[in-house]
Amino acid sequence: MISQTTKLKVDPRDGKLAMAHFYVAFIALALGGLMGLLQTLVRSGKFELPWGIDYYQILTVHGVLMGLVLTTFFIMGFQYAAISRTAGTHSPAARRIGWIGFWVMTVGTIMAATMVLLKEASVLYTFYAPLKAHWIFYLGLTFVVVGSWLDGAAQIMTYARWRKENPGKPSPLLSFMAIINTVMWIVATLGVASTVLFQLLPWSLGLVDTVDVLVSRTLFWYFGHPLVYFWLLPAYMCWYAIIPKIIGGKIFSDSLARLSFILFLLFSIPVGFHHQLTEPGIDPAWKFLQVVLTFMVIIPSLMTAFSLFATFERYGRSKGATGLFGWFKVLPWKDARFTVPFIGMASFIPAGAGGIINASNQMNQVVHNTIWVTGHFHLTAATSVVLTFFGISYWLVPHLTGRKLTKAMNKLAIIQGWVWFIGMAFMSGAMHFQGLLGGPRRSAFSTYGDSAQALEWIPYQIAQAVGGSILFLGIILILIIFINLAFFAPKGEEEFPVGEAENSEEKAPMIFENWKLWLGITALLIIFAYTIPFIDMIQNAPPGSEGFKTWGSW
Structure with a gap:
């Protein structure tokens, strides 16, 4: 009997569901x-x-649309396809649940978007109280979250079936990574689901008069920081397990990749307070603890950088490269499947440095709530993550639609990647500099006034407009490529590349598959980091009324 892990192509039935997610994402x-x-x-x-x-x-x-809809739909579609490719075709029951999840997410997206377009929900992507949106907006967001849980359940079902059919064996690396990300997402979204269902939705419906703003913000950032890793880990999946195959190399270490993902699960959730360092009502000791836990995430990031560049160097040496950086020259720079994600990888170096600044208590005081933070998000999510997503789509879309990535589209894809990089260098760079000068985030030009400081920001704002215009050209290019690969490219077979470990004898320790252990440690870290602060928030809520309180000054 041929193992399901030897499947080279995603089942067309699974491919249709993955493509449905991609249509909404684009x-x-x-x-x-x-x-x-x-x-x-x-x-x-x-x-x-x-x-x-x-x-x-x-x-x-x-x-x-960019931070929640694009990312969630693309990630769920990619992971659904990756598990089908590596753990076997999804069962009819899993596929049915996946379709239900997709439609629930889509309906929720339409509900939320409609309220925003009707000016009933101009509450930004963080939707902080005391800004209030129409109840349909909050209900729509709830549908998006619940739909993603159903999508995740379909993936977990197929993974669990593989484990049952292959006792004592480590699961395929891509499937393991996808499940880690799905589990992290489910645990993290419990926070945003709680604040929406028990605070914001009843408040919007008029069932309660006020809400505790600090509790709602804390529940949001319990979710908001792992949201960043929910975006990032699928990019890491590509970097670890797919890029080595594309360049003709091997995965440096299967076990190292699994360990880094486990560490992301453990340390990405109980760290939300580092987004709230300037807020009253949270004891500084607990902020300090979560800052320490935040810095722990640097470890798997450095492990990833080491693994990737070890893979590149070993590949280069196998091609005869010599010297310290000789391997750099022999990488396949004319292949968009590699070049575009590599630009994203390189962008993560300054993005990670900016993240260290954001998480540092003293340095955070300089940049908190300035447009520096916006620039940081555009380096991480909108460059490292999104460019990797584009690189994935260049081979995954034709793989799912039975078409080929042509030389013309490959060349256009490389151009698109560099256009994106140049546009983001202008826009994000200007945001960082303006932020250091105190330029606020979330503000239109008309709110700045004509002070000397506001006039000092003008060159950076013009640079942002130049960068934004270049980026929009990049969006036009990627849409052209996506439509071509989905509907018009020549029929053919495009590879779904999955790398193999360099040491074929290496067997990942089965402790990595011990979900009771890792979920138990995750739960303990969350309880330890949040229980006492939440008790303090509720017991020491601002005076004014019983129950939930509104902090008007916010």
Whole structure:
């Protein structure tokens, strides 16, 4: 009997569901990208929004579509396909649950987007109280989360079936990574689901008069920081397990890759307070603890960098490269499947350095709530992550649609990657510099006034508009490529590349598959980091009324 792990192609039935996710993701990219362009033009001071459109309305559309819709749909589609490729075709029951999850997410997205477009939910992508949205917006977000849980359940079912059929064997690396990310997402979204269901939705419906803002913000950031790793880990999946196959090399270490993902699961969730370092009501000792836990995430990031560059160097040496950086020259720079994700990898070096600054108590005081933070997010999510997603789509979309990545599309894809990098260098770079000068985030140009400091920001805002315009050109290019690969490219077979470990005799320790252990440690870390602070928040809520309180000053 041929092992299911030897399947070279995703089952067409699974491919249809994965492509359905990608269609929604790229529609979100088109609309969200347009809103991002309009934002940069408004902040330049040279453009006014037409037809009574509000700046914070387009800011909300951009954040929700790019930060939540694009990422969630793409990731779920990619992971669904990756598990089908490595752990075997999904069962009819798993596929049915996956489709239900997709449609629940899609309906929720439409509900939330409709309220934003009707100016009933201009609450930004963080939707902090005391900003209030229409209850349909909150219900729509709930549907998106619940739908993603169903999507995740379908993936877990197939993984569990593989484990049952292959007792005592480590699961395929890509499947293991996908399940780690899914589990992390489910645990993290419990926070945002709690604040929406038990605070914001009843408040919006008029069932309660007020909400405790600190509790709602804390529950959001319990979710908000692992959200960043939910974006990032699929990129790591590509870097660890797919890029080695594309370049013709081997995975440096299967076990090292699994260990790094386990560490991300443990240390990505109980660290939300480092987004709340300037907020009252949280004891500094607990902030310090979570800052320490935040820095622990640097360890698997450095492990990833070591593994990747070890893979590149060993490949280069096998091709006769000599010297310290000789391997760099022999990498397949003319292959968009490698080059575009590599640009994302390289961008993560300054992005990671910026993250260390954001998480550091003293340095955070300088950049907190400035547009520096926005620039940081655009380096991490909108460059490292999104460029890797684009690189994945260049081979995965034709693989799922039975088409080929042509030389013309490959060349255009490389151009698109460099256009994106140049646009982001302008926009994110200008955001970082303006942030160091105190430029606020989430603000339109008209709110700055004509102070000397505001005038000092103008060159950086114009640079952001230039960068935003270049990035929008990059969005047009990726949409052209996606449509071609989905509908018009020549019929053929495109590889779903999955790498093999360099040491074929290496067997990952089965302790990595001990979910009771890792989920238990995760739960203990969360309880340890949040229980006493939550008790303090509730017992020492601001005076004014019984039950939930609104902090008007926020």
